[in-house]
Amino acid sequence: MQGDVAVVGGGPAGAVAALELARRGAAVTLFERSDYGGLRMGETLPPAVNPLLRALGVWDRFVASGPVPSYQTASAWGGPEVAERSFVFSPHGHGWHTDRAGFDRMLADAAAEAGADVRRGVAVRGVRRVPGGFAVDADAPVRAAVVVDATGRAARIARSLGARRERLDRLVCVARVFARPPGTPPGDTFLEAVPDGWWYASPLPAGRRLVARFADARFAAATGLATAAGWSAALASAPRSRELAAGTPIGPVRVVSAASHRLTPVSGPGWLAVGDAALAVDPLSSGGAAFAMESGRRAVAGPEEDYRAFVRSAAVEYRAVRREVYGWERRFAGNAFWRDRAEDPGPAAG
Secondary structure, X not given: OOOOEEEEOOOHHHHHHHHHHHHOOOOEEEEEOOOOOOOOOOOEEOOOHHHHHHHOOOHHHHHHOOOEEEOEEEEEOOOOOOEEEEOOOOXXXXXXXXXXXXXXXXXXXXXXXXXXXXXXXXXXXEEEEXXXXXXEEOOOOEEEOXXXXXXXXXOHHHHHOOOEEEEOOOXXXXXXXXXXXXXXXXXXXXXXXXXXXXXXXXXXXXOEEEEEEEEEHHHHHHOOOOOHHHHHHHHOOOHHHHHHXXXXXXXXXXXXXXXXXXXXXXXXXXXXXXXXXXXXXXHHHOOHHHHHHHXXXXXXXXXXXXXXXXXXXXXXXXXXXXXXXXXXXXXXXXXXXXXXXXXXXOOOOO
16 A cells, blocks of 8 residues: 555554555554543453454553453343353453453554654544545545554545445344442353343453443334433333343443444555444454454455455455344244344445
8 A cells, every 4th residue: 555544544454554554654643532531332352352452563562451251151141041151162362351442552552652643632634635645634634645544433535535335124122321339240241132132241450341222223212221210111121131241330321333234345545444433343242343343454464455354354244144143033933123133134324
């Protein structure tokens, strides 16, 4: 990849792309609109990230950041009884619970040390074509021969350049963070299926726990799930997850998109998309962070068609896994939430 490169978005995909580009000698500017100070979702990392972190040369700094080992997941899925799945047989070892904002910041710091110009707290308002490349509209505008869209599920840059999203669903995550009561063990990742979606709980560093409800956006809006009262009312019907929500709430109820989509195309003249901008997966797959980092690596390594083939293959595999995992839950098969995901009817309209 030749010439100046602008990477828009400082999550794992964008930070890794900037890191790899800087190591190859490219003049790269990474724009991140936040200062990495707020809560970010995606705090549970699967064992598959371990070889990626080592290959990127950031393993030691990751371990030094204080992640909490994750040895198994537990779920009430497909039946009322809790089943456990251990990582003991994983070839990559155990997974991790981490402060996701801190994890993303760690990767951005590595990119900066490699020579990337990392601009935190700088929002990109848009990108437009100009002779020789692109003009990036930000507080301190830059010109770039190549633009990398790492803006997450919004895929703002790629869509402004003509790409379109093939949406598979409109899943949202409605989450709260709790301070665990003193003496309460951190536990591990837990999933609980309910008629109109599923619950997720995971420990966070510093004695906290995330508890989240996943549902279709329209259902969430109709039931007031984004309000403290609506969220608590929904939790009342999830007995096992309710036990994990003990403690003092920290901050408001948070709503973020968890919708699945694939971008078409994932690259074009002078631009490419990485991470969730290219392929956004259901958090149930636990593959988002690993795909984001791998896509950041592959996108800048070239050739372009190899990267497109990588995303196509990942999309096919993801849809198959999604059908299988949602198909395990038959108690609510008559509910549209479960039926649509088990049958995978294709991209949603809009």
